[in-house]
Amino acid sequence: METLEFRFNSKPAPRAADPALCGVVGSGNLEILVKPGMQPDACQLSIKTSARGFAETWQAVLGSFAASHAAGGTVIAINDMGATPAVVTLRLAQALAEYQGGAR
Amino acid sequence: MIASLASRHSWFEATARARLAGLLDPGSFSEILPPAESTPSPHLARLDLPGAFDDGVVVCHGQLEKRPIFAIAQEGQFMGGAVGEIHGAKIVGLLRRAVQEKAAAVLFLIDSGGVRLHEANAGLIAISEIMRAVLDARAAGVPVIALVGGSCGAFGGMGIVAKLCSAIIISEEGRLALSGPEVIETVAGVEEFDSKDRALVWRVTGGKHRYLMGDCAMLVEDDIAAFRSGATELLTGWTEPAPSVANLRASQQALEYRLADYAAYRDGLQVWAALGVAEPDTVPLLDRDSMVALKEGLPT
């Protein structure tokens, strides 16, 4: 297992009341938990992944997500069981949409 | 008329959370100890494995046709739904809470291979605690209904737990047993149980077989809405019987007769014929409604 930490600048996301969870920690899949953070223009991510040695891939995928989405002001935690970059990107978008849509 | 496939949401393929979302009244799901407030299993981390925030089980309060209930949903996609320390403790805590709050019912969405070997002792003891807690809930008058239809079925200690519940609702895709076919094949040989023979596995452990034999109270389609209406129907007018010698004597006698009559059989086809099914070969092809008609027409 490998633990990775990233921080990217990102446009502020509308602040939601409730954390959102997306996905399942199953083979080729991952779960993503989005919670409100303290820095409105930054997205902080921490990843625990079963696949070692993919830090650069994570950096590229997550960096592109933070640049293309308004994900500022969030803290995102990921538990991964070998998801592909395509699955990671899809789940991130789903989790963020749920986080924003889930505000009550 | 069978609901169109497009409008059906497969229970088998859904996640635990999706099952709950479709099972409970819309908007009534209220999770207890949600992922943001819990931490993954430290025991898995010690083995260098990523955990899940909810440790593979969702416990919640909700409503079923406006009845306040509690529900437990195991996530079969995470570690085979297997029971570890945190996973088990969440279930035990919820069952105890249902007693405290005199809940109308607990729905137990079982999808599990049993003990999580990575936390073997903790898992085994947790299952023992779940067994006691299910019986405590029932003794307090709270029905516990097992819903079985996930990809991991209900195996190992969770197979025992399922049979300790007030009733089991199962789909054709659901499987209920103690040892998995793979385990039996590994230990006793492929002649004893060929775990790759899917049709055989279903004739021995599958939902139709368990329903025909009376081990499960209700057979439903592999559809979240069907589980919902099944649970609603079962709970309407349900009175949880107090634990009694008379009831267990009756079960004892039924189990003894069954063993005396069927002990030599090794295939569901043989049992179904003995139960009075005229054409046992056709059972695997029957749809759910035909199965119910068949079961209700059997001699008792």
Added chain:
Amino acid sequence: MSLNDILDKLFPAGHAVAVANQVITGEATTAQGAVAVLGTTDAAAIDHAMALALSAYILDTIERHPGRPLVFLVDTSGQALSRSQELLCLNGSLAHLAQCVDLARRQGHASLSLVTANAVSGGFLSFGLMADRAYALADAQVRVMDLRAMARVTKIAHERLVELAAGSPIFAPGAESYVRMGAIEAIWPVPSASLLEEALAAAGQAAPASDQRQSCAVERGGRQLAEGIAKAVQNAARGA
């Protein structure tokens, strides 16, 4: 140690116990009166017939001897592994047995189990772990699975599991782990009438109340999380 040796040491005042199909049933005399003695021997792989023989004896005891304590002697290698057993829903017969032990408790029968040699998974769950308190003899094997089989299933190297087992009661096989985890009350160096009398006295005094294994586990440094999590779920305000 043979079953008879164990019985002689546990019940010097006398016992009348029959063994059929690896199932022990009978009664014995103790300082506190007659007790029912039941269980399995020779590493029995519990099947329908064994489970139903045990459950029938429990129901008989409840009906004929209200309040008589139950002493379970546990020697099981787990459940019978066969297709015909599964065809008839073996988990159902084990659940029935567990329900009978539970009913006895609710009807005021104190119960204790003593692991005499082996206690493994399904067999242990269905009666040994259903008793109010469980004990084990010093050389008893208590486990879910041995580490080699576990290594095969989990795909974690055997050496790594051995190394981790040394420091973790969470998955190290052995009665000592189960003591720390709260499921076994104590390990007896030898089968002993005085230890049995003490255990029976303790079982008779304690209310047949609730399952205390989670809190025992915390006191003994075994499972550190279970009790806190269960209480958090019991008491948490409902989430959003």
